Amino acid sequence: MTPRPVxxxxxxxxxxxxxxxxxxxxALGGMGxxxxxxxxxxxxxxxxxxxxxxxKPHGEPGAGVANALLxxxxxxxxxxxxxxxxxxxxxxxxxxxxxxxxxADMLRFCANVMMGVPSILIGLFVYALIVIPxxxxxxMAGTIALAIIMFPVIMRITEDVLLMVPDTxxxxxxxxxxxxxxxxxxxxxxxxxxxxATGILLSLARVSGETAPLLFTALFADTWPGSFFSEPTxxxxxxxxxxxxxxxxxxxxxxxxGAALVMAGFILIINIVTRxxxxxxxx
Amino acid sequence: MQxxxxxxxxxxxxxxVLALLLIAGIFGQLCIHSADAWQHFGLPFLWGSNWDPxxxxxxxxxxxxGTLLTTLISLLLAVPLSFAVALLITETPDWLNRPxxxxxxxxxxxxxxxxGMWGLFVLVPLMQDYVxxxxxxxxxxxxxxxxxxxxxxxGFGCGFGFLSAGVILALMVLPYMCAVMRDVFRMTPxxxxxxxxxxxxxxxxxxxxxxxxxGIRGIIGGIFIGMGRALGETMAVLFVIGNLMENPAGLYxxxxxxxxxxxxxxxxxxxxxxxxxxxxxxxxxxxxxxxxLITRYYLSLTASKRGEKH
Numbered sequence: 225m226t227p228r229p230v231x232x233x234x235x236x237x238x239x240x241x242x243x244x245x246x247x248x249x250x251a252l253g254g255m256g257x258x259x260x261x262x263x264x265x266x267x268x269x270x271x272x273x274x275x276x277x278x279x280k281p282h283g284e285p286g287a288g289v290a291n292a293l294l295x296x297x298x299x300x301x302x303x304x305x306x307x308x309x310x311x312x313x314x315x316x317x318x319x320x321x322x323x324x325x326x327x328a329d330m331l332r333f334c335a336n337v338m339m340g341v342p343s344i345l346i347g348l349f350v351y352a353l354i355v356i357p358x359x360x361x362x363x364m365a366g367t368i369a370l371a372i373i374m375f376p377v378i379m380r381i382t383e384d385v386l387l388m389v390p391d392t393x394x395x396x397x398x399x400x401x402x403x404x405x406x407x408x409x410x411x412x413x414x415x416x417x418x419x420x421a422t423g424i425l426l427s428l429a430r431v432s433g434e435t436a437p438l439l440f441t442a443l444f445a446d447t448w449p450g451s452f453f454s455e456p457t458x459x460x461x462x463x464x465x466x467x468x469x470x471x472x473x474x475x476x477x478x479x480x481x482g483a484a485l486v487m488a489g490f491i492l493i494i495n496i497v498t499r500x501x502x503x504x505x506x507x
Numbered sequence: 508m509q510x511x512x513x514x515x516x517x518x519x520x521x522x523x524v525l526a527l528l529l530i531a532g533i534f535g536q537l538c539i540h541s542a543d544a545w546q547h548f549g550l551p552f553l554w555g556s557n558w559d560p561x562x563x564x565x566x567x568x569x570x571x572x573g574t575l576l577t578t579l580i581s582l583l584l585a586v587p588l589s590f591a592v593a594l595l596i597t598e599t600p601d602w603l604n605r606p607x608x609x610x611x612x613x614x615x616x617x618x619x620x621x622x623g624m625w626g627l628f629v630l631v632p633l634m635q636d637y638v639x640x641x642x643x644x645x646x647x648x649x650x651x652x653x654x655x656x657x658x659x660x661x662g663f664g665c666g667f668g669f670l671s672a673g674v675i676l677a678l679m680v681l682p683y684m685c686a687v688m689r690d691v692f693r694m695t696p697x698x699x700x701x702x703x704x705x706x707x708x709x710x711x712x713x714x715x716x717x718x719x720x721x722g723i724r725g726i727i728g729g730i731f732i733g734m735g736r737a738l739g740e741t742m743a744v745l746f747v748i749g750n751l752m753e754n755p756a757g758l759y760x761x762x763x764x765x766x767x768x769x770x771x772x773x774x775x776x777x778x779x780x781x782x783x784x785x786x787x788x789x790x791x792x793x794x795x796x797x798x799x800l801i802t803r804y805y806l807s808l809t810a811s812k813r814g815e816k817h
Contacts, residue, residue, distance in 0.1 A: 237709035240591075247591035248607065251685075254678045255614050258625045265628075313522030321516055322523070333803060334526040340732075340799040341792065342739020344766050345533065348773070348788045352536040376526055405515035426616075433618025436741035436766070440774045461620045461742075468624055469746060477628070484621050495616045499609060 266485025269478045279446050282473050289483045291448045292463040298449055299363055299459060300432040303370035308424060311375045315382020320408055338376035346372050347437035355441060363449055363457030366442025370431045381423030385416045422502045429494040433487060435461035460487050541786035543779060558752040565783035567790060569754045574764040576755050578737040580673025581680060586730055589681045593688035615682035623746030626675045631747055635666030639759055657757060664759025667749035675743045680733035687729030691722035728805035735798045741766040765791045
């Protein structure tokens with residue numbers, strides 16, 4: 225085999241470097257561009273009235289997005305409350321009891337598959353499960369849809385975080401005569417609590433921006449969230465969708481951008497703060 | 508004490524079994540509610556290309572093809588990008604690679620509806636005014652053989668359509684693929700890499716002949732993760748795809764995907780149309796299930812090396 229000239233190899237290598245730098249510029253530039261657009265378009269419409277008044281049909285003065293923000297908050301927190309206990313339990317089972325069992329392997333696989341299920345199908349599932357039998361769209365249905373999306377994510381994060389706890393810690397606790405339950409809850413889970421908190425907060429931020437599963441479960445309403453179990457409930461992502469795709473009016477688009485800015489700010493702040501906190505705790 | 512431990516174990520097991528029940532429930536519900544459509548149309552539903560609520564005739568082909576086409580475009584764009592980004596992140600010094608990987612991770616945190624808005628108000632006009640004319644006129648793709656087939660009859664688009672959707676999807680799946688590839692690149696034993704450098708290899712050669720060879724299965728797994736994401740993404744696609752229920756006629760043409768069709772039509776659908784939409788959902792579920800199977804197979808081959816503990 226005749227060796228290729230060095231100049232050719234060096235040139236090819238430089239090309240790769242160039243490509244790598246260009247790629248990261250595209251990726252980060254894309255993100256910067258999106259955030260820049262959201263800030264530029266959203267910032268002018270944000271004022272006190274916008275954040276505190278409920279949404280109104282086009283043309284009425286004093287419209288805001290407060291009902292959608294409140295709806296998102298209620299549904300996200302509801303979903304967290306609903307999803308976290310079973311997800312933690314499931315994660316504990318996978319990490320503490322299911323290391324070498326076929327059954328646990330299968331459950332782990334199910335959780336992985338669930339994480340890959342498109343979120344709109346979760347919406348369909350909840351529609352069939354809740355909306356059809358109960359006969360109406362409700363905030364409850366939306367909350368359940370979000371909880372189903374959160375569940376496998378938190379379960380797998382719990383497992384991963386618990387597995388990072390060294391086995392010596394478990395063995396010491398058990399050798400002191402603690403029961404398995406006390407060991408898991410007081411020793412293992414406690415030493416892994418930063419990781420658990422990060423996981424829960426990140427997936428909370430994630431589902432707060434989910435739109436697809438809410439489209440035909442919580443639907444949308446121009447009113448404050450009223451009856452949680454029987455009325456459609458507004459949410460910020462669905463409001464954005466409604467205002468931008470179904471409305472020809474500039475003012476509605478502007479309000480959509482405003483809601484997008486509030487939401488993006490909320491999600492990015494949660495992300496950055498949790499990542500920083502967790503990062504500090506690691507060292 | 509024995510009893511509380513048993514109880515604790517049972518409770519935990521119940522939590523984990525919930526995952527199985529939910530998956531089974533999703534399959535079950537979609538099957539039950541799509542039964543009407545399958546009974547009415549049978550398997551030809553899959554390659555029927557009509558969607559007409561007036562005469563109750565439905566077919567899945569345009570949606571299916573649209574889904575596959577947008578996924579394909581996004582992968583073609585995102586695979587090289589995320590490969591290069593992951594490579595750069597693993598090769599840069601620590602002080603730089605940490606913020607860089609956090610930034611890339613933040614891409615995944617932006618809600619898809621914001622991607623969609625950006626696509627609708629920024630990307631679509633941009634595609635229409637600059638990118639599409641550039642591709643067809645300046646680069647002359649339209650005059651090449653097959654160009655008309657690739658770009659559509661006249662080579663001019665309205666900005667909406669498969670290409671725009673693919674571009675947005677590429678940006679959205681990049682962080683997921685990048686995260687897996689990053690782990691895969693990190694798992695290459697430093698010894699192997701250093702020896703290759705020691706022999707005088709350039710970075711390109713080390714990457715091609717050592718890193719990629721060593722982690723090819725993980726890379727494939729990462730690509731399939733991105734594919735699963737792109738397949739089921741709803742909102743971003745819905746905003747820019749154009750929502751036209753016809754078979755794709757080139758990259759610039761408007762169309763629809765399964766997820767976009769569901770989001771657009773489901774709330775108003777009744778009777779057979781609703782059942783047909785459930786059937787579309789079932790098709791999407793089976794697709795993403797198949798992709799998950801492949802993903803898990805490839806990722807499990809490299810799981811222990813990447814530091815994932817099972």
